[in-house]
Amino acid sequence: MAPTVLLLGGVGFIGRNLVQYLLDKSLVETVRVADKALPATAYLNDAQKRLFTEDKRVEFRQANLTNAAAIEKVYTRDDGKEFDYVINLAAETKYGQSDEVYDERTYQLSVAVANEAAKRKVKVFVEVSTAQVYESDKKPSGEEGKVKPWTAVAKSKLKAEEELKKIPGLNLVILRPALVYGPGDVYGLTPRLIMGAVYRQLNEKMELLWTKDLKMNTVHVSDVARAIWHVSATTAEQGGRAGPVTGVEIYNLADHNDTDQGKVNNLIEIIFGIKTGFQGTMISQFAKLNLEAVTEDVNDKHLQPWSELCKSAGVANTPLTPYLDKELLKDNALSVDGTKIEKTLGFGYLVPTMTEAGLREVVAGFVESGTWPKGTTK
Structure with missing residues (x-):
């Protein structure tokens, strides 16, 4: 049977494209999308609107994921089973907000939803971060590159990454995309x-x-959606590990x-x-x-x-x-080196x-x- 997915922040730019990919390719049994924004007011394209309103495999839950009770509710399925994969795209992505906003809507949110995933022993938890965590350099940064975040968004994301690595029993994969562009992109290109x-x-x-x-290295949103699925499925197959190395796996996403x-x-x-x-x-x-x-x-x-x-x-x-x-x-x-995911997991940028x-x-x-x-x- 196909896996069940909980997609946090799934009405946003990457989320809506991921939902479309999962359903178009029939990769999931169900995908529950939790977001504070309603699909009806989120400027979805016609195809995406139909998926959110007509496709029985999509369950939408409006939720403020900075609230503990709301987190528990979106994780709880009617059949009493747990979701196979949890993908966290919920974060404050708008630039120029206060540190308090990023702390609450990115850092604290990520830690809370990851703790819930660990408690429920989900097979994979994917945290979508950003390549802006790396030091600004002409040379491409690999996953072991020096971190020195240069936006407030990236500072809160890196802080969340560090905290998530400490959570016992969390089958964690971190993705760090370069500048994401494509249909529905508002803040990138x-x-x-x-x-x-x-x-x-x-x-x-x-x-x-x-x-x-x-x-200003880039990656197309369709490849980001495919990479999220690729690391989720690979990690589940390998019993909670994406790739040959034990511990947390981090993958950059950047095109050629x-x-x-x-x-x-x-x-x-x-x-x-x-x-x-x-x-x-x-x-x-x-x-x-x-x-x-x-x-x-x-x-x-x-x-x-x-x-x-x-x-x-x-x-x-x-x-x-x-x-x-x-x-x-x-x-x-x-400047980002996005080849590790190709070399270790056999992923290819389309x-x-x-x-x-x-x-x-x-x-x-x-x-x-x-x-x-x-x-x-x-």
Whole structure:
């Protein structure tokens, strides 16, 4: 019989794509999705809406997973059995929140749901973290690389990772994806795509800080979904171990594109028919010293034209914004070696490089759902 899965935070970007993958491939008997957000208000695409509302294999539970009683409730099945796999995608993923918010919604939440998994002796618990936990470096970080998280999201994730490793009897696998993009992506590459649409509207050259070589390694959401399933199934087969090494297994997820700002800009030029470039050393050094003011200026420049684009196209409600938090405007390199999962578990990336078609698919998905104005691309 196919396994049963509890998916925490499953209405979000990665979660909705994972649900679609599991059901399209008939990999599960049931998947219970627990999230504080309701599918009806989460801007799902039409196919995903149908899965959440019509597919009998999906059970949705609205739950605030910072609450102990809510955690116990979502773990409890009607038949008295336990879930085979628990996948934790529940976290505060929005940038620019307070430390208290990340502590409660990421760190404390992860520890609480992992303790419940250990208590119930689930076969596998997958914690989806982030590759932003590694020290910013041009050289790709492997799983043993130096950790020095450079966003508040990553700090809370690393703290959670360390605590989860100490939980007795937890069959833990940690995944650290690079920048995740694909249909439904709001905070990854999409703000840059929106900027492309804005500069097309303004008929101006789009010039970014730093240089074309600044690494921002990527992984497609479909490969993240496949990797989550791959490590879950492999770990269960091996009795609670993913791979040949005892103890906690950690896997990076990064495609073969070795994505940097230059590669992203090249595709934005093609998609939006604009010119792009970089500000140069002097302006970038000034920005480094005045990041607060520069962030404000950058966002002021983009927010109004985007708002006008949406208004003129009749887009009344959208989760999309070109707003970039100052944490993401810093010159931190995201350079990740994602080959361990290939070498040790036989996983293969089906989207090894970022393509024009792949980014156009992101825009087209938002246009279809009515959250992106029509006619912004070339």
